[in-house]
Amino acid sequence: MNDTPKLVRGIDLGTSNSAMAEADTTGSIRRLQPIPQLDGPGRIVDHELLPSVAYLADHRDMSPADLGLPWDVSGHAPLVGTWARDLALLSPEKAVLSAKSWLCYGGAQKLARLPQGAPDDKSWTAVQASAAYLQHMQAAWDLKHHDVQPELTVLTVPASFDLVARQLTEEAARQAGLSPVTLLEEPLAAFYAWLGAHEQHWQDVLKPGDLVLICDIGGGTSDFSLVAVSQDQGLLRLDRIAVGRHLLLGGDNMDLALAHHSQSQIGTTLDTWQFLALQQQVRVAKEALLSPNAPSHWPLAIASRGSNLFAQTLRYELHQQTVQELLVEGFFPKVQADEDIPRTRSTGLARMGLPYENDPGITRHLLQFLRQAQNTIRQSPELQERLGSGFHPDQTMVTPTALLFNGGVFHSAALRERVFSVVQNWSGHPVKELQSPGYDHAVALGAAYFARLQVQGTGVRVRAAAARSYYIGLESNEPAVPGLMRPLRGLCILPQGTEEGSHLSIPEQEFGLWTGDDISFRLFSSASRSGDRLGTIVPDAERELEEVSELHCQIQSDEEPGLLPVHLRADLTDVGSLQLAMQHSLSERQWNLEFHLREEAQSTHA
């Protein structure tokens, strides 16, 4: 038994679906692990995807006997997965949905209780929900592997996750008993899946100067990343050079658009249940009508809730033309490279609920991302050097040379073709399409492949420096003027592009700390200010930066009396988490700054 190869694990903790992949360290196994889950009362099925939905049932919905799982016969574990998703559609007021997206937004939103408006004992934070999904997958792992734990677990997060959201994800993993985990960005995981599937010959496909655009469109979110290929001491080097912002726009929006259109055409008001049935049917219709050799129309039939299936079944025919107009033109319009894009929202700080995108045009968001990436590169001589001939200073946008699709939406060939032709049109030069090993599964498989590389310590790596810069808020030293709010300045404490495992400190910027006080700072970040250096001051932080969280630290008065001269020290760890400390200017002593994330502290904000 000793020569059994060690196992590693990749987990895709998705906004709408999660998946788990296992791999062994010899490289002979890399596959998805089916996850047992409830599909109805007392009914357990194995599915490769675990819907990331929790249903907070009460005794009137079901008895514990209905909720038993192989690892929890008494049925006390929370209900997550397929059945929870189906119930959530009918009773959204008891369901926790899209928990992950809540982790992306600033301030108290990160720890909002879900479902919103439910009492505390009938609601969860996004961290608790994420922990529940992870715990379910851990139990499924234990059942299959007889409690033999993986050597390493790699957990994926959106590239757009800021450091606090990453830290909260780690916290969820810790609560689920998964630690230690390593975090990996989702588009990169999809890219690793491609590298793993082409282990022997990826270097024949990608050449120095290539720029890979990873276009990841999930059920509820879209995520873009750019990877640059360059030569470094005779070897190919891969750098993730830009990530997009978190877009709350995905495949579910498309199904919803089709369902609303069909309902208006049917002309009868559908009840909730019928509308959900319609949504499921248009999803099937969408894939059929957007496939190669698609039929000209697809019949839909919506039954009523009662047992008489015959009298009240509604019929409608969905035409290929309609789907083409609504989805391909509506969500992936042919945008010209020089098109003006109106700025819709500056920051994602909507107070109630999630800030869903106003503009459904994914290609417009993509264009915006490529323009922003060009700005980022313009400000950074290091990136220009790395790109070499791949950087065109005269262009307004980055032009990718290769495209990798990820996410269930891209099962539809017509959508892949549209994005491909739009990007090709922007680029003006041929673009390669990298074949994904599976639009639904690549992230989990790629994470497992990455875990294997980590454990082996060999193989190709994509360097992922900090994609955002971070700032702490400083009160201005200007004299107070009545009626005029003094702008908060932002001091750059971690510039974009900082490599993992770096230690930064700003000795020239000294702070005076009063002992015994609870000192707090506001933490800001930006994905578009690659020119800022350590110590750069942004004049108006609230306008130009995005607020991430609050930091605080307390220095006990018995340690040192009075005012302490300190400076700030930032460490970016190997796994991409940020640690901040106040370093005493005259000694080696330091006090850690912690993210203001205690749940009890947050509840006062709500």
Added chain:
Amino acid sequence: MQKQLLGFFALISAITTSIMLYNKNLDTSLIASIATLIFLALHLRVQRATPEVVKEPKPIKLIDELNDRLNASKQQVQKLQAQIQQLEAATKGADSEDAAVLMFLRVMQEKSRLLDFALTDIARLPDAQVGAAARVVHQGLQGLLQDSFEIKPIADQSEGQNLQLPEDFDSSRYRILQQSAAEQKPQGVILHRGWEVKKMNLPRSLRRTGDPLPSVLAPVEIEAREVLQ
């Protein structure tokens, strides 16, 4: 006195055995009671034998005899236990098969409205209505079959093509129709390509033997509404 004590011990052992057996499986309570009865009888016999025993010069012999009886009844209990296990396995098989079929019926109703479709008299309904309902059932059933099985045609060739089978073909996979005895070679035109299950991923339950059968195929559904007084 010693014999009474022995009888008492025998009773205790019977009780503990039955407790042990009871804990092992809920349904062995039957066995437990049989065992208890045997030991009770044994105990009574010992008590009845007590006056004789007093006359016995060598009590050791009686202990041996009791031990033999004890062993004999232990063997009897084991035999009964094995019999009950066999019976149980037989009933368990049938019981869990029934439960599995009921569960799959329920899934078919949930996903495809199959019961609503099949249990309605459609003789007088127009084809258009039946057709519309059939689409609902078809889409649901197709999805369910794809989720639960991997079903593949047996024959690679399409229908209407010729198929030549080897002499020792598997008659469970191929059926040759209208073949005269004179005809020697197993061959012909494919009428139906056949189906076979390659993989299964059926829903399962944690139900135990003896639990009530899951006979509800669809619960009554009630929408919570304000009732006007």
